[in-house]
Amino acid sequence: MLEEKLKILGGAAKYDASCSSSGSGRAGKDGFGNAHMAGICHSWAADGRCISLLKVLMSNECVYNCSYCVNRRGNDVPRATFTPEELAALTAEFYRRNYIEGLFLSSAVVHNPDYTMELMLKTLRILRKSYRFYGYIHLKVIPGADPLLLYEAGLLADRLSVNIELPSEKSLKLLAPQKKKTAIIRPMEAIKSNKLQNLEERKLFTSAPLFAPAGQTTQVIVGATPESDFSILQLTKSLYNRYNMKRVYYSAYIPVGRHPILPGPDRPVPLLREHRLYQADWLLRFYRFDADEIVDSENPNLDLNLDPKCAWALRHPELFPVDINSAEYELLLRVPGIGVTSARRIIEARRHKKLDLDDMRKMGCVIKRAIYFVTAKGRFAATVSPDSPILRDILSEGTPYPQMSLFDTPSTSLLQGGSKLSLSDSTRAALQPVKI
Ligand code: SF4
Structure with a gap:
């Protein structure tokens, strides 16, 4: 029972x-x-x-x-x-x-x-x-x-x-x-x-x-x-600001309901949309972006093929490339491939020496992205400039993984998540899907 x-x-x-x-x-x-x-x-x-x-x-x-x-x-x-x-x-x-x-x-x-x-x-x-x-x-x-x-x-x-x-x-x-x-x-x-x-x-x-x-x-x-994602991110921003939310979670709708406006099983909401919203949320909380910089009323949805920071950088080629040896911290944060920690490391390290791409790599920067947006020691190392129309294709991630079914094989996917849990039969049972 x-x-x-x-x-x-x-x-x-x-x-x-x-x-x-x-x-x-x-x-x-x-x-x-x-x-x-x-x-x-x-x-x-x-x-x-x-x-x-x-x-x-x-x-x-x-x-x-x-x-x-x-x-x-x-x-x-x-x-x-x-x-x-x-x-x-x-x-x-x-x-x-x-x-x-x-x-x-x-x-x-x-x-x-x-x-x-x-x-x-x-x-x-x-x-x-x-x-x-x-x-x-x-x-x-x-x-x-x-x-x-x-x-x-x-x-x-x-x-x-x-x-x-x-x-x-x-x-x-x-x-x-x-x-x-x-x-x-x-x-x-x-x-x-x-x-x-x-x-x-x-x-x-x-x-x-x-x-x-x-x-x-x-x-x-x-x-x-x-x-749209624009409405969702505006809502997110106001939830963080007004109610001191620790996190806003996004859950791609799983078709379990019946209503004319709800998407049916033949039109699943891509999990990639949920993933892009989490990336955009990260930009709001840690990268000092505003919601309407990430998406706006003209481009109300996040690009599923690009991470939101790359998409923003491609819309602002006039700001790039930036010199990693002199750019402000806020601008470094906006360079694709440079994270919060690596931006701090750059600021600290450049007090002692002029940095190059190799130094950036050692600091944890993702050079394959950053290379199109930075100069180091006066040198721009990429063959494609930040305003090139082909850069979008180069940076595009496509669909990094196939749309997965959330619940077809829950016990298998749970264990694939790196859990150290040893699940009992009853716990496994608790995680089984309800047949609907
Ligand atoms: S559990 Fe009940 S109140 Fe909550 S979302 Fe479902 S139907 Fe609505």
Whole structure:
């Protein structure tokens, strides 16, 4: 019975991509588990999904009917709900056997948001207080739940997340009419303000309990609705700026729903689009790019054949080539093939000597890309200039890997992800797909 629940609810949770665990350091002396040093290491499947956590739903018996979701009320799938005692015991046992390094707990809406949050919080209370479990917990907040429940969730979990789901209110109204944008935004604001308040409290009382130490994340479903990458990146920027998001995750829509605007199985959303959005997100967070520099209303979608930084450089040949021995740090960051670390190394090293391409290579630069955009010791070493029309073809990556099926052979692909997990039969079962 429990195994059957695990199979159903593990399978139902796999559509959520937002389960990275970085940034939390929960640990204790009188229990077991450690969210940072000992337990959590990220393990990514070949399709980009994180697999180091027990990733389950509390329940898939949803009273909502979001068209894009496998767990919608109108879908004919097996249903199950864990009791808090069952799920807490399962998590503790799996952790002890080293099958997992933490828990990622989400849920469909059972009865109503408060009832669902109560079930999830009871699970966490048992884990933290009865089992004295100090491992990593990522909890999905149910939009519309009472703020007091949200506050308690922040004290029990390391990371909270509220899925924004679709990139616009219009799409939300169309595909998830029971969800309201305000009900999604409000908990994001509350998490942010509770965290700020918690920081102040901890300045006064170092023993004050931590509130969601790993911060908050969210997930956007990409390709279910017609919004462009421009709209998605604008939304991303505002989520980072307004709610101090640790991460925005992108999940290419998997065709499990039925609605005239949803793409069917014959029109899969390319995983490469998800990958390009992650690259663009990286540019926003670490490379000082603005969303409308990466894409704009005239070129609203990312080029699937080029990484976004190369695409930007090709649109701005007037800025290149740059002299690596004198360019500002900000400009070095914009050179394809030069990363944050290598840009810092260049700035440091050029204080002592004039650098050439060989020095750049030793510093970790990707010369096969950078060579078209830099000069070193007064020399431009490429045979093709930055404004050449053929450079696009040279830098084009094409489709680096074939479109993969996410769930045809989950256990195989999970193990290909470099995991050191030894998965038990029941864990494997939890990761099997739900037949839809
Ligand atoms: S609320 Fe909507 S998205 Fe969430 S589980 Fe229910 S049907 Fe799916």
